[in-house]
Amino acid sequence: MAKVITHEGIVVSVHGDTAHVRILQAGACHACQAKQMCASADNREKEMDAIMLEPMQEGDRVIVQVSQQMGWTAVTLAYVIPFILLIAGVALLTIWMDEAAAGTLSILAVGVWYMVLKLIDPKIKKHFTFTAYKNKQ
Secondary structure, eight states, rough: OOOOEEEEEEEEEEEEEEEEEEEEOOOTTTOOOTTTGGGGOOEEEEEEEEEEESSSTTOOEEEEEEEHHHHHHHHIIHHHHHHHHHHHHHHHHTSOOOOOHHOOOOOOHHHHHHHHHHHTTTHHHHHOOOEEEEEOO
């Protein structure tokens, strides 16, 4: 069985077989005693659409899940590829130009990468599917 990433949430609205869910994205350090003083311990609300695995209505407490493989794919697209573009760009472009120009072009390449991601966003959203089921607790 594939590993899954889960979050608790609340259904905001229902449209057909899709629920719009608000989840609380907890920081990794939520149990830490120093979380009030730490900037990395922030909790942020996120909203997403999830395919309902059972009938739901507004206000239901649900569990939203996505496969761990999709999580790694998202990390690769959002962080790993831009990092490689930046480092490889600087390393290769310094052969032909000064470091400032190489750095600038590498940063521009990362910007172009994010624009490409924005252009193919509808295709990416079809690939990343979240599912939701009622929280029985």
